[in-house]
Amino acid sequence: MATTSSTLSSLTSLSSFSCLPVPPSSDAKKAAGAPRSRESAQEFAGSRRRRAYTAHASARDTSVTAAEAEFAALFGLSSGEIYGRDLCDLLLARSPADLRRRFTALTEGRASSFTERVTGRDGIGRTFHAHLTVTAVADPHGPAGLVVLLHRTGHPDPADPNGRHTLSELDARVLEGVAGGASTVQLASSLYMSRQGVEYRVGRLLRRFDAPNRPALVARAHGLGMFAEGQWPPRVLPDFVE
Template identity: 50%
Template sequence: MAAEPDFSRQFGRTSADTCGRSLYELLHPSAPSVLNRHFTRLSEGRSARFAERMVGLGNAGRVFSGELTGIAVQNTTGRLAGIVVQVRPDTEADTTDGKDVIGPPRERLLSKLDAQVLEGIAAGASTVQLAARLYLSRQGVEYHVGLMLRKLKAPNRAALVARAHSMGMLTVGQWPPRVLPEFIK
């Protein structure tokens, strides 16, 4: 409803540009799954405040980490009047280099088959299980895994899934995980 200039500046926006937007537009795609529970507890009166680690999105998809605090504000009758959100970044958001960019990619990274392999890996499927499910040989599955390891610069399968998740490629709060369509060619 309102945003102070310092709050908006952390996200590379003006107060006018921030007002009227969802808080979740300013945060990493995984934020709603974590923060919804906290905001529900505030609105139901089960807690007065919370603090949670967050990843904010600045200009052109630049990221910064910090702590987000939500505080329930009550009116004179004790009912919830609103929620104040404060963000304290760990460091100033770096908007000068091209590193740590998150959000929709400049180009679609994965083929449909690569996406299916990544979804299987994220769900814990073995190479043999993936080969049977996707009508590939074991070597075919390993070939696609190797391609994605190189594309995402990950040393192993666990890091591949972690990297894909941190880039917002995988759905959050859904099982089995799915690759979002904007990442598929």
């Protein structure tokens, strides 16, 4: 694919990031040259804006070492804030364990690339869908790093139309741990996540609930009726879990 090859060539030195849109073919240009309606014109413009967003990850632990601002913005983060985040904590796949195995195959040199359908969440908790392509950049001593291309396949899902907050299964477990007084280290151990992954998810919950700190987050979740009454440790009600 033109986008992937051009991006890989520019990132082989691990020092720059560029990801250009795939130029339309001549036939596509002719077909798209004169949209027949305002709706088709908007769809055409939207398709022209779609592209893959680029990041670079460590070959040791799949943590982000650099990213385009647009890549980070997909998750409601800046380029600085996404640094060090574990890609497996940022992205959700149908089988999280399988996604980690595919990353491990790259880092161990048993595969050169893979593509996977994934979902993620933006800064206000909306879900987006994407195709993830990860390629190992090799040097004489083995994988030197991972080039990550994330291609959005649709618009973010709208927030709950009734104004009710719903959480992913993992975010619900994180919120329950915070409500129960668990530390970042304890949450990381119990949920089999990295500490950075826990901090990322807690931070995202804080932003989503407009809470300045963990106690305020728990108070607001209680105020929304998200926890089962009289239960300890706290449990998020199933109605609030996607």
